[in-house]
Amino acid sequence: MSRRVVRTVCPRNCYCTCGMLATVEDGRLVKIEGDPENPATAGEVCVKGLSYVERVAHETRLTSPLRRNGKGQLEPVSWDDALDEIVAGLWSIRKESGPLAVLHYEGSGSHGALSGLSEAFWNPFGGVTRAHGDLCWPAGLEATRLTYGANRHNHPTLTRQSRFILLWGHNPAETNIHQWRQILEAQAEGATVAVLDPRCTDSTDAADIHLQPRPGTDGALALGMAQIIVTEGLHDGDFLRDHAEGVDAYLDRIGEFPPERTAEITGLEVGAIKDLALSYARRQPALLIAGFGLQRHSHAGQAMRAVALLPALTGNIGIPGGGWQYANLNSHCLGPPPALPASDGVQSRSFPTSRLGRSLQELSDPHLRAAWIEKANPVSQHPRTKEVIRGLAGLEMVVVVDQFLTDTTRLAHFVLPAKTLFEEEDLVNAYWHPYVQLRQKVLDPPKGVRTETEIWRELCVRCGYPTEAFDIDPTERLRAMLPEGHDDALEALRDRPLDLSGQGDVAWEDRVFETPSGKVEFTSEAATQLWGVDSVPGFDALPEGHLSDLSEQYPLQLLTCKTRERIHSQFGNLEGIREVERPRVLDIHPEDAAVRGLAEGDVARIWNARGSAEAPVHLNPGIRKGVVHVLEGRCVPDDPWVNLVTSDGVTDMGFGAVFYECRVEVDLP
Numbered sequence: 001m002s003r004r005v006v007r008t009v010c011p012r013n014c015y016c017t018c019g020m021l022a023t024v025e026d027g028r029l030v031k032i033e034g035d036p037e038n039p040a041t042a043g044e045v046c047v048k049g050l051s052y053v054e055r056v057a058h059e060t061r062l063t064s065p066l067r068r069n070g071k072g073q074l075e076p077v078s079w080d081d082a083l084d085e086i087v088a089g090l091w092s093i094r095k096e097s098g099p100l101a102v103l104h105y106e107g108s109g110s111h112g113a114l115s116g117l118s119e120a121f122w123n124p125f126g127g128v129t130r131a132h133g134d135l136c137w138p139a140g141l142e143a144t145r146l147t148y149g150a151n152r153h154n155h156p157t158l159t160r161q162s163r164f165i166l167l168w169g170h171n172p173a174e175t176n177i178h179q180w181r182q183i184l185e186a187q188a189e190g191a192t193v194a195v196l197d198p199r200c201t202d203s204t205d206a207a208d209i210h211l212q213p214r215p216g217t218d219g220a221l222a223l224g225m226a227q228i229i230v231t232e233g234l235h236d237g238d239f240l241r242d243h244a245e246g247v248d249a250y251l252d253r254i255g256e257f258p259p260e261r262t263a264e265i266t267g268l269e270v271g272a273i274k275d276l277a278l279s280y281a282r283r284q285p286a287l288l289i290a291g292f293g294l295q296r297h298s299h300a301g302q303a304m305r306a307v308a309l310l311p312a313l314t315g316n317i318g319i320p321g322g323g324w325q326y327a328n329l330n331s332h333c334l335g336p337p338p339a340l341p342a343s344d345g346v347q348s349r350s351f352p353t354s355r356l357g358r359s360l361q362e363l364s365d366p367h368l369r370a371a372w373i374e375k376a377n378p379v380s381q382h383p384r385t386k387e388v389i390r391g392l393a394g395l396e397m398v399v400v401v402d403q404f405l406t407d408t409t410r411l412a413h414f415v416l417p418a419k420t421l422f423e424e425e426d427l428v429n430a431y432w433h434p435y436v437q438l439r440q441k442v443l444d445p446p447k448g449v450r451t452e453t454e455i456w457r458e459l460c461v462r463c464g465y466p467t468e469a470f471d472i473d474p475t476e477r478l479r480a481m482l483p484e485g486h487d488d489a490l491e492a493l494r495d496r497p498l499d500l501s502g503q504g505d506v507a508w509e510d511r512v513f514e515t516p517s518g519k520v521e522f523t524s525e526a527a528t529q530l531w532g533v534d535s536v537p538g539f540d541a542l543p544e545g546h547l548s549d550l551s552e553q554y555p556l557q558l559l560t561c562k563t564r565e566r567i568h569s570q571f572g573n574l575e576g577i578r579e580v581e582r583p584r585v586l587d588i589h590p591e592d593a594a595v596r597g598l599a600e601g602d603v604a605r606i607w608n609a610r611g612s613a614e615a616p617v618h619l620n621p622g623i624r625k626g627v628v629h630v631l632e633g634r635c636v637p638d639d640p641w642v643n644l645v646t647s648d649g650v651t652d653m654g655f656g657a658v659f660y661e662c663r664v665e666v667d668l669p
Helices: 052-056 079-097 113-125 138-148 156-161 177-188 202-206 218-231 237-243 247-254 259-266 270-282 300-313 353-362 385-393 452-463 474-480 489-493 525-531 590-594
Strands: 003-009 019-025 028-034 066-068 074-076 102-106 127-132 164-168 192-196 209-211 286-290 323-325 347-352 370-374 397-402 414-417 426-428 437-439 556-559 586-588 603-608 611-619 627-629 663-667
Touching: 003 437, 028 052, 066 079, 079 102, 079 370, 079 397, 079 414, 079 452, 102 113, 113 127, 113 426, 113 452, 127 353, 138 300, 138 525, 156 177, 164 177, 164 270, 177 192, 177 202, 192 202, 192 270, 209 270, 218 247, 218 259, 218 270, 218 300, 237 300, 259 270, 270 286, 286 300, 300 323, 300 525, 347 353, 353 385, 437 489, 474 489, 586 590, 586 603, 590 611
Parallel strands: 102 127, 102 370, 127 347, 164 192, 164 286, 192 209, 286 323, 370 397, 397 414, 556 627, 586 611
Antiparallel strands: 003 019, 019 028, 066 074, 066 414, 426 437, 556 663, 586 627, 603 611, 603 663
């Protein structure tokens, strides 16, 4: 029996990109362990990572291309026939309507630098329609960039030096287990942990302080906290004088948010707001970690700017144990694949990704006629499910590349089987720690499966396009994508992750910021010029929030949060995951349930003007009254689930989605 252990990395859309050791026996993956030598993930791996053994060899994994027949059923087809027919369809549409009649939709289901090879096909094709923005986090990214100049933060291990840790809309006990370990270590050494979350979670259970503001009022809370801090003289005047821009206008703005008004907006007690603000300002170094949750509404960018300024206001920037943590893009330093065809003259157009459903139907000149979808399951994950289904169903050709049949493949004309992370070598970056990692090849793909690199090359061959980008030696291709001056890093990456950014462990230690002023921008003219928002962060009531007219008809705010057992719609088909995942329920406060005649276990209807979904009731006294919650991402045959009711609105900056700005009513069907 042959046995070997290969160091690799999980490339899922997750904070951690966990280092893994994959054990292979006789060509089969038999074990996954955390890599104890990984400096960020330190030998731990989550339940999803452990489930790869089942996932790679799962009986429902696709190992042949599929084509929809005249009866509407998907049936196996040869690679040659599938690719020949796909190319014929693309060429016909291009000839009649131009390249922009084709949509290339690439999601974030799996990360890797080689995804850029798709340009080797689309550039000579003449261009393509794409989606811009992101469903997850772009408002927070843009708010941080406008404030500090770049998205980076302290090395994760410096968390242990914090004396006060404020988790704002963040649940790391379930969404970043490695960060959570370090938070608990800091807490054991005397740090206070506070959490702002309308729900009770594993993170709030361990916290010293837990406040439950109304969803969508975070900007007001941040400005109100700032007003208290300044009134008490706890701001860092030296930092503001030397390293901040636009402070006077900001001070005027926070004066509009005295404790009483802040309490009225957020639904919190005045005393609780004061205690939180004073504790954060007095216990230094203080670390503020923001999650994605507070930037999933229309005014997300302005709210995030307001929150992001609190560390600067208190002088917690550029010091170990302090800081602002949202995203760390230090590892995003890789270049594109070499030898890509020139993009000169290539046409392009795009639309906000959250508006996929209506864009599929409404784009014109030319209308969309075909879609190529990879690393994504938009029927499950996009808002306004009915519109997404209607839009895809109206196309002449839909091609989906995936490892399994999904809600989206049910609308495809062709389904091409995709590799897993273990079947092709690639480079992977992260958005929590600073390390680039090598995703070493562990296995050959099953017979009948081709890597995306091979698929794109075959398309180019059939179209007569150049193939130089694919014909480069794979090792040399990856080497060419490393940052300048790190040509020799590829060999070292086989043994360990590397920080290739040159940024150091303490973000902004030199107090030189990458903003137009070189300072922290409390007032941002760029925010106004780029996004049309006030240069000073403020608070405006949400169009679909608790102060809107809709709240009378739809009095509950729906949240659709993440779970540790899945990454969106991935992993839910695995038996090992189904055994441990929490049931699909509607969390509702007992008082909200009582006035609606709902009891534990009742099947309730969640509805608004956009649609409805159903789920068993779970009476949860730990959720804020007026808020209901269901876990997102669950794929159920013929039941696209909760995105039937979510909005396809767009955030005020970054082109993000507004999943948490969703008013609903709940009743018995």
